[in-house]
Amino acid sequence: QSVLTQPPSASGTPGQRVTISCSGSSSNIGSNYVYWYQQVPGTAPKLLIYRNNQRPSGVPDRFSGSKSGTSASLAISGLRSDDEADYYCAAWDDSLSGRVFGGGTKLTVL
Amino acid sequence: EVQLVESGGGLVQPGGSLRLSCAASGFTFSSYWMSWVRQAPGKGLEWVANIKEDGSEKNYVDSVKGRFTISRDNAKTSLYLQMNSLRVEDTAVYYCELYSSGSDFWGQGTLVTVSS
Numbered sequence: 001q002s003v004l005t006q007p008p009s010a011s012g013t014p015g016q017r018v019t020i021s022c023s024g025s026s027s028n029i030g031s032n033y034v035y036w037y038q039q040v041p042g043t044a045p046k047l048l049i050y051r052n053n054q055r056p057s058g059v060p061d062r063f064s065g066s067k068s069g070t071s072a073s074l075a076i077s078g079l080r081s082d083d084e085a086d087y088y089c090a091a092w093d094d095s096l097s098g099r100v101f102g103g104g105t106k107l108t109v110l
Numbered sequence: 111e112v113q114l115v116e117s118g119g120g121l122v123q124p125g126g127s128l129r130l131s132c133a134a135s136g137f138t139f140s141s142y143w144m145s146w147v148r149q150a151p152g153k154g155l156e157w158v159a160n161i162k163e164d165g166s167e168k169n170y171v172d173s174v175k176g177r178f179t180i181s182r183d184n185a186k187t188s189l190y191l192q193m194n195s196l197r198v199e200d201t202a203v204y205y206c207e208l209y210s211s212g213s214d215f216w217g218q219g220t221l222v223t224v225s226s
Binding site for chain 1: 140145154155156157160169170171172205209212213214215217218219
């Protein structure tokens with residue numbers, strides 16, 4: 001059972017907009033930054049969003065992050081077939097003194 | 111170019127020990143926190159531990175406290191994870207990670223299999 005809660009799956013058709021939610025608590029999302037990672041199976045994760053809504057250099061603006069209270073969301077617009085991957089949210093947890101990840105969301109592009 | 115190369119994984123029996131290494135290059139290793147993150151087969155990501163630039167502060171996930179020790183050698187630009195009293199549930203790919211201000215780098219991972 002992950003500390004951060006994500007839906008196990010999400011899907012969309014090419015061109016659509018998809019959102020993935022991440023729910024936490026006051027000790028993690030509620031008081032710290034949220035990060036989002038994309039992982040294609042068999043490869044290392046790639047940072048998509050840092051500090052709630054910032055994109056690293058090279059990440060397309062089709063990816064956006066938001067945070068409200070103890071929840072966060074990742075939105076992907078203009079869905080492409082190569083967006084098919086697993087997506088994870090993460091945050092520091094003050095109570096655990098450690099970083100926590102969501103269980104991951106498998107995105108399928110139909 | 112930042113490079114992180116893990117090594118030291120392999121097959122070990124329950125109760126055994128392994129020491130993972132992560133050779134870092136392409137950045138000033140002594141200036142950054144470093145982390146270990148693992149991923150069990152077919153499962154999600156799990157943060158394991160991190161260590162401050164000078165090694166003076168370390169944090170661990172509860173499930174490895176007292177069994178795993180993270181360390182670093184800044185002169186050798188290397189990160190380590192000493193894993194003792196290994197359990198079947200420690201089976202995973204172990205990644206070392208560097209994060210700093212929106213830049214994030216991962217190694218290719220090293221597989222640790224705990225099985226009799």
